[in-house]
Amino acid sequence: MTRFFQQFLNFEKIRILKDRFAEKSLFVFMLIFGLALFLIILVLFLRTHPIHTMMTLPNLLFSTVWKPSKGLFGFLPFIAGSLWVTGVAMAIAIPICLLTSLYLVEYAPAKLRELISPLIDILAGIPSVVYGIWGVLAIVPFIKNYLAPLFGISSTGYSIAAGGIVLAIMVFPVIIHISVEILKAVPKDMKDASLALGATKWQTIKHVVMKRAMPGIVAAIVLALSRAFGETIAVLMVVGNVARIPKSLFDPAYPLPALIANNYGEMLSIPMYDSALLFAALLLLLVVLYFNIISRMILSGSKWSSYYYG
């Protein structure tokens, strides 16, 4: 009897030990995960140090001259390229996505909504290189042969417009998915309250639904913005990659991610080149991280703001 009891105790001990072990090891894995981000930033930061001994930060950010062989690393053309492409993408994506989400939530019959929603998620799952190839095959010739001539401009097609269009389609699912969830969360009784006062459906959407959903939709847009800003391969394939500040939609551009992807690992014999590219990477990371944090803050704060807005 006592032996059995002893065994039982041992068994119990092991059980508790295992439990402790599980907790601790999971914590360690979590720590590794959290550390990864910190380490990436730290390593990038340390490795960019040499470039700072040669050029000041404003100089790096705002100089337009990119001549690595002469030790001149002005990032403005790339920053401008990134801003242009992202801006064009958002200008296309925001209105289309907003109207789509509104239609899906407020007007579409249930059956259509059930049909479209998975399609949007599939769009999100397409590898970016496929978007890139599609851009080269469809969008680039379209711009070269139709869109640019329409404005009386000759363009190779590899341009900001091409990058913007491809990117816009890539961020559709991000914006639509979140916006639909946010719009669905507007209470039916609140909409009814507006309708009961004699508002039309559109007036209700404009004054009540949109107002209530606005913080969430802004968050969706910011999240999409960070996705667009960091997107590399699909943009790189269609945007032309010329290190000059673009002047029009049909000019080629050279966004930051493309710069890094095209050049890192090559020509590293040029002094400071490595450090300059890592500076670009750090810049990119910080911008994307910043957008992400902002978006998450708005989304998690939307509990508070929904309280605020009623």
Add this chain to the structure above:
Amino acid sequence: MESKGHIKVENLSVFYGKDQALKDISVKIPNKKITVIIGPSGCGKTTLLKSFNRLLDPSDNIKVTGQVLVDGEDIYGPNVEVTRIRKKMGLLSQKPYPLPMSIYDNIAYGPRLHGERNKHKLDRIVEHFLKTASLWEEVKAKLHSPASHLSVGQQQRLCLARGLAVGPEIILGDEPTSALDPKSSQHIEKRFLELKQQYTIIIVTHILRQAKRLADYVLFLYMGRLIEHGPADDIFEDPQEEITKEYIRGIIS
């Protein structure tokens, strides 16, 4: 004036998909009285109330047959402008839903929708109806702060003022005090008793004592059927149907 604000229901049936929520209801709602719809939960009280201003709009799987006549006009007929029908009725829901804007804008929302742009007129409307809902003294110093910062009881009075501001003749209340504390409920009930001088009021409630306090006229619904209707005294003192008696004695609820 006597013919105005009349709601008349004829052979109204409502289907949610295959479920029939209302079965062949015919009734005339008296003017400038408080009509209370009572009945156990799930009997179709709210559905009946919402059918009056077409918030129960025939959509995906809601089907409405029969007629609801407002001022002699079948509101489910073709070519009916639903916004014009709804403007005739103010709605109070179970839980108050202030619109996501300031106190002032909540009241001014309706009048603005219907074309009122004059700032002075709007100011007067806001003040007048906040007073009618006896909320003015509590909010006059913070008209431009968000309506959601008010207490629930204040919000319900705000919703009342908001509904009145579009100049309806009818007030619909869907268990309008169910989310409120006793004091706030009393507040709202008192407003109703004042307002029936000018408005036709229809209230859904599951609180029998409230029904007795307020009702001039009573509809008793059971399982989607209108079992009995008549002046409050008759229904409460001398119900004709066995099932009404049981409900009023609290045997079924």
